[in-house]
Amino acid sequence: MSRKISIIVPKIEEVKEIWDLLTEEDRVLLIQNANLKHYRRNELIHCEGDIPTHMMILVRGKVKIYKNGLGGRTQIVRMLKPNAWFGYRAIFSTKSYHGYNTNAMATEDSSVYQIPASTINTLLHRNASLAYNFIVRLADELGASDARVVSLTQKHVRARLAETILFLKDNYGFREDGSTLDVCLSRDDIASLSNMTTSNAIRTLSGFAKEEIIKIEGRKIKILDEEQLFRINKMG
Amino acid sequence: MSRKISIIVPKIEEVKEIWDLLTEEDRVLLIQNANLKHYRRNELIHCEGDIPTHMMILVRGKVKIYKNGLGGRTQIVRMLKPNAWFGYRAIFSTKSYHGYNTNAMATEDSSVYQIPASTINTLLHRNASLAYNFIVRLADELGASDARVVSLTQKHVRARLAETILFLKDNYGFREDGSTLDVCLSRDDIASLSNMTTSNAIRTLSGFAKEEIIKIEGRKIKILDEEQLFRINKMG
DNA sequence: CTATATTTGTGCTGTAAAACATATTCTCTT
DNA sequence: AAGAGAATATGTTTTACAGCACAAATATAG
Numbered sequence: 001m002s003r004k005i006s007i008i009v010p011k012i013e014e015v016k017e018i019w020d021l022l023t024e025e026d027r028v029l030l031i032q033n034a035n036l037k038h039y040r041r042n043e044l045i046h047c048e049g050d051i052p053t054h055m056m057i058l059v060r061g062k063v064k065i066y067k068n069g070l071g072g073r074t075q076i077v078r079m080l081k082p083n084a085w086f087g088y089r090a091i092f093s094t095k096s097y098h099g100y101n102t103n104a105m106a107t108e109d110s111s112v113y114q115i116p117a118s119t120i121n122t123l124l125h126r127n128a129s130l131a132y133n134f135i136v137r138l139a140d141e142l143g144a145s146d147a148r149v150v151s152l153t154q155k156h157v158r159a160r161l162a163e164t165i166l167f168l169k170d171n172y173g174f175r176e177d178g179s180t181l182d183v184c185l186s187r188d189d190i191a192s193l194s195n196m197t198t199s200n201a202i203r204t205l206s207g208f209a210k211e212e213i214i215k216i217e218g219r220k221i222k223i224l225d226e227e228q229l230f231r232i233n234k235m236g
Numbered sequence: 237m238s239r240k241i242s243i244i245v246p247k248i249e250e251v252k253e254i255w256d257l258l259t260e261e262d263r264v265l266l267i268q269n270a271n272l273k274h275y276r277r278n279e280l281i282h283c284e285g286d287i288p289t290h291m292m293i294l295v296r297g298k299v300k301i302y303k304n305g306l307g308g309r310t311q312i313v314r315m316l317k318p319n320a321w322f323g324y325r326a327i328f329s330t331k332s333y334h335g336y337n338t339n340a341m342a343t344e345d346s347s348v349y350q351i352p353a354s355t356i357n358t359l360l361h362r363n364a365s366l367a368y369n370f371i372v373r374l375a376d377e378l379g380a381s382d383a384r385v386v387s388l389t390q391k392h393v394r395a396r397l398a399e400t401i402l403f404l405k406d407n408y409g410f411r412e413d414g415s416t417l418d419v420c421l422s423r424d425d426i427a428s429l430s431n432m433t434t435s436n437a438i439r440t441l442s443g444f445a446k447e448e449i450i451k452i453e454g455r456k457i458k459i460l461d462e463e464q465l466f467r468i469n470k471m472g
Numbered sequence: 473c474t475a476t477a478t479t480t481g482t483g484c485t486g487t488a489a490a491a492c493a494t495a496t497t498c499t500c501t502t
Numbered sequence: 503a504a505g506a507g508a509a510t511a512t513g514t515t516t517t518a519c520a521g522c523a524c525a526a527a528t529a530t531a532g
Contacts, residue, residue, distance in 0.1 A: 067382065069390040070472075077382045092375035101379060124368060131367035132360055138374035139328035143337060145381035146303065146313045152389050153431045154305040157489070187510065195389045197490060202511060218498085218510095236306075393519070423480065433520060438481060454480095454528090 007038060009060045009111045017083055018057065021130045026123055033119040038111050045087075045104040045112065052090035052100055054114040058082055061110025062172070062183060065102050066192060076192040077102060077145070079171055079183075085137065091117045107185065152195040155236065160194040161204045162232040165214065167193075169223060177222075184219040243274060245296045245347045253319055254293065257366045262359055269355040274347050281323075281340040281348065288326035288336055290350040294318055297346025298408070298419060301338050302428060312428040313338060313381070315407055315419075321373065327353045343421065388431040391472065396430040397440045398468040401450065403429075405459060413458075420455040 012034045013019055013027075022030065035054075039045055045056070048068060058080050065078040065086060080086055086104060090096045124131045151163055165181070172183040185193075191201035205221075208214045213229060215222040223229065248270045249255055249263075258266060271290075275281055281292070284304060294316050301314040301322060316322055322340060326332045360367045387399055401417070408419040421429075427437035441457075444450045449465060451458040459465065 067386050069386045073390055075386050075389065077385060089375045089378055092372050093379050094372060095376055095379055102382065124371070125364045128361045128364055128367060131364060131371065134371050135360070135367065135374060136328050136330060138371060138378055139325045140331055142325055142374055142378045142381060143329050143331055145378060145385065147337065149313060149381065149385055149388060150303050150305045150311050152385060153311065154309055186508095198510085199491085199512085200489065202509095206511075434479090435481085435521085436519070438479095442481075 007060070007109075007111060009036065012057075012113055015057055015059065015083060015113070017133075018085075018130075021127065021133055022123070023127065026127055026130075029119060029122065030115065033116055035114045036111060037114055039106040039109070041106055041108050043106050045106060045110075046100055047103050048101055049099040052087060052096065052117065054116055055088040055091060055120050056086050056104075057113040057115070058084045058086065059111050059113060062107045063104055063110055063112075064107050064189065064192075065104050067102055074192045075195065076189065077148075078141070079107075079168075079193070081172060088120065088134070089138070089141075091120065107183075107189065155233075157194070157196050157200055157204055158207075159233050159236045160196065161190070161201065161208070162229045164190060164194040165208075165221065165223065166226075166229055166233060168221075169226075174223075179224070180220055180222045186219065243296070243345075243347060245272065248293075248349055251293055251295065251319060251349070253369075254321075254366075257363065257369055258359070259363065262363055262366075265355060265358065266351065269352055271350045272347060273350055275342040275345070277342055277344050279342050281342060281346075282336055283339050284337055285335040288323060288332065288353065290352055291324040291327060291356050292322050292340075293349040293351070294320045294322065295347050295349060298343045299340055299346055299348075300343050300425065300428075301340050303338050310428045311431065312425065313384075314377070315343075315404075315429070317408060324356065324370070325374070325377075327356065343419075343425065391469075393430070393432050393436055393440055394443075394468050395470075395472045396432060397426070397437065397444070398465045400426060400430040401444075401457065401459065402462075402465055402469060404457075405462075410459075415460070416456055416458045422455065 012031060018030075019027065036059075039061070045063065046052070059082055061082070063080040063084075063086065064076050065080065066074050066076040069075050078086075087100070090100045090102075124134065152160065155163065168181050168183055168185075172181060174180060175182050187202050187205070188198050190205070191198045194201060196204075205214070205216060209216050211228075213223075213225045213232075215224055248267060254266075255263065272295075275297070281299065282288070295318055297318070299316040299320075299322065300312050301316065302310045302312040305311050314322075323336070326336045326338075360370065388396065391399065404417050404419055404421075408417060410416060411418045423438050423441070424434050426441070427434045430437060432440075441450070441452060445452050447464075449459075449461045449468075451460055
């Protein structure tokens with residue numbers, strides 16, 4: 001049974017990160033072409049191999065970007081929060097003739113503006129500030145990705161999990177209580193973020209709980225001792 | 237004792253990848269500001285923490301970009317060949333107030349054009365084609381970096397080493413004989429590329445040699461059975 | 473041209489984390 | 503509300519690979 005629910009999302013004009021960079025002419029083009037889409041939790045937004053036709057701006061919800069690895073193992077490469085742009089890397093890459101090389105899935109109900117690749121390319125070629133903004137975004141993401149290579153290959157499970165928890169805190173922040181992460185992920189997703197098996201994510205997580213570094217209540221994670229998480233992240 | 241040796245490098249005008257995108261005015265600015273520098277084998281070009289002041293274009297030699305990981309372990313994140321641009325990510329990133337987060341070292345005698353960050357920023361803000369070119373480069377590198385995360389974390393040593401050998405072949409190609417890699421790296425560098433210990437790189441490399449997949453002669457690697465390398469890279 | 477350091481090559485040992493096995497609890501669907 | 507299928511939890515076994523020790527071969531310097 002489907003029930004009508006009113007979903008509140010910002011208008012494209014309210015997505016300051018992009019709007020403020022545009023000229024009047026650009027804005028008209030964007031409004032004419034931006035298209036809002038809604039996704040439910042666990043719905044796939046795009047898939048490895050799909051031909052990228054749109055850039056997307058997440059305006060509500062949370063999205064995971066992940067790759068399918070060997071033997072069904074998946075690796076989350078990015079986690080998005082509202083106002084994040086995504087799906088644009090594949091548009092630009094010379095190496096994307098085989099389509100996206102990541103999957104995007106809503107980890108909670110989400111809304112997304114879709115902007116055709118052609119519109120983006122038009123805007124980029126006539127708006128240097130926008131182009132520069134893309135360069136900065138890509139540079140940041142590349143820096144993060146390079147850093148991830150080292151963390152995920154060299155750190156031990158405890159350090160990797162601590163890093164994941166701290167990342168989730170930095171990215172999504174806390175709820176009203178000031179200590180519970182404002183994001184709910186399955187143990188499996190936490191494992192994919194931290195490059196470990198689900199068993200190990202569960203085990204290590206409950207280890208942290210026993211040491212009173214965190215408190216777990218279902219999928220809610222409350223940080224009790226952030227200092228200690230820093231230490232584990234650094235020292236192992 | 238220093239002996240004068242004439243080093244042959246292309247003029248900045250001959251670096252087509254950038255020159256062709258520039259207007260007459262841009263070209264004047266570039267020539268006025270580009271500065272050629274030479275580095276000997278194993279010389280450090282920039283270092284983690286250094287404040288990035290220049291973008292660089294490698295015009296002769298080979299350079300490794302690497303990160304210092306835990307306990308002295310290093311991780312090579314990119315290997316450059318002539319005409320590669322580097323050092324530009326750190327210029328753009330909003331997260332680089334602590335300087336570069338990678339090191340760059342010449343793995344053989346190399347020459348590099350240095351272009352001040354200010355010059356690059358001026359060019360980017362008035363030349364949309366150049367900006368777009370940067371976007372494409374960054375998008376490609378980001379795609380490669382994301383792929384690397386999965387390869388290095390999920391594949392086994394044999395597969396990782398096979399991937400490294402195939403990468404070196406794609407990146408640097410063969411010598412005149414059509415089968416010897418046109419690049420000489422220490423076992424240590426091969427290990428850093430493949431995320432394994434030096435011992436394991438040596439062991440696995442001589443394993444491949446025993447299986448007649450490759451032939452090793454000091455640091456020279458000759459590919460005997462590329463098909464088999466593909467298979468090992470894919471299947472493990 | 474020695475002397476010292478670095479790189480390369482092998483074997484052995486220990487261990488972190490994957491793989492597997494099995495409950496138990498949660499959460500969808502009908 | 504009941505039953506099926508996920509997701510969570512925890513213990514046991516296995517193994518891939520790091521870590522170490524040491525020898526031989528190269529490279530570098532004095």
